[in-house]
Amino acid sequence: MNRLAERIIKNKWGYLFLLPWVLLFTIFIFLPFVIGLILSMYEYNFAALKFAFFDNFILLFQDSIFLNSIATTLLLAVIIVPVCITLALWVSNLIFNSGNTVQSLVKAGFYVPAVISSAALVITWKWIFNPAYGLSKYFTDLLGAASIDWYGSPVNAVLVVSILLILILVGQPIILYSAAMGGIPVSYYEAANIDGATGLQKFFNITLPLLKPTTLFIMVTMTIGSLQIFEIPMLLTAGGPQFKTTTILYLLYKTAFEYTKFGLASAMGVVLFIIIAIIALIQFKYLRSDIQY
């Protein structure tokens, strides 16, 4: 024990530099985390705090809206992640041999939506995809078709939300893939050219396999990100119609701040944390075996 104390004092600067972050982390991340776990076992709505053991969790799994929100969130993830990865691969591959200006332009162009706040994007998106006026009405009028009711049918609503999300999320994979492609030795492609390989063959046999670590990383981070989608459904469709675009986090928000059921909302948070932790662990384990540090 004395030796440990000696070592601690000898290395005090290590601890001192760490202190600001540890302080902030403990108060604003660790503490809320613990409170969240505890609160999930209570009923709390400002007026009263009542111990409810696992009642909240039982309630949740009988609630069709909650289960629906899990389905919706997974649906969005299943649409968005593959489309973004495919799109990013295609774009990165296309611009890879072009000059620097083209590459910068394309990368910047696709990343800009990620830089703008969701509220601003929704304002423009709502106008573009408005059934009564705006661009989509103009186009459907041109084609002589009835204007599409984007927010009335679940399919359309999911579509509108997904397209906007893909727009926002596709920029980062493009940048990552472009950087990773730069790390592939040119000699591989030269050898393939000598053997008479076509562009498609080069892509599927050289580029794609060597991009596997990047793809896995993008898949993990995007999946975890998709499970936390909140702003777009809230602002664009208010989770409608009939809760069909309500994601888990949006439902959590509604439960806490519109229905003032903080205990129930905390329980939701715990359930979702566990889901995300499991997915993250599985994907992380799978990823580690492929990456060298």
Added chain:
Amino acid sequence: MYFGLKVIQRLLLSLLLAIAMLPVYVMTVGSLKGNSALFQIPPDILPFAFTLENFKSLYGMKVFQWFSNSVIVSGLSTILTLFVACCAGYSFAKKNYPGKNIIFVILLATMMIPRQILMVPTFVLMRKIGLYDSLFGLILPAAAAPFGVFLMKQFMQTLPNELIESSIIDGCSEIKIFCNIVIPLSKPAIGALAIFVFMASWNDFMWQLILLTSRARWTMPLALANLMQEKISFVGYQMAGAAMASLPMIAIFLGFQSYFIKGITVGAIKG
């Protein structure tokens, strides 16, 4: 035939790029048009006949207070995060002490904590400690984020130890080594982190929504969301607000593009 395929792909790419740029175009032009122009069919969004009436109305709604709230929150969040991340990153990168590895593993694990589980308890906590409806309620938690520490640690690890060791031999104090050697050498990473944090903080709708309520404390994204509801038929005002909130971010992004891209790739590719 192969040549044709390339051309088609390039055309498709241009189309997609145009779609990606569409919101920016709409908000820029839309903000400079009268409210009725956007309701016309076909909508009047050609870049002529501009007017500043939308911005005048926003000024009347005290938009500058919301804008300055955003600037204060983002600015202070950035400064605090940089300070905390540099210190902690230095500690992880160049110092050794008992328990270091455990704490670092906790840091890594924390990066996976989703917002869901923190949303309600943070709200409850902020109310209890009196940081509710305060800009500091946004600033302080922002600096607790593990990403900054992780980024700085990764970068500082690449700094040569010899430099620090020779400074110790020369009798430099710890703080001097940190301020005069480590920090100046870490400028690229600091730049990337600063831009990241500033932007993430500016656009962080969820926490702003939960922790700020009074009108005077709104940040730009909150103000925009409220504009959508209060001034539902005044699309011009909404567009002007969107433009005010977004154009600074776009300018920063385009100006510091290289820092940005570096930050994204360093955070990702190094594992």
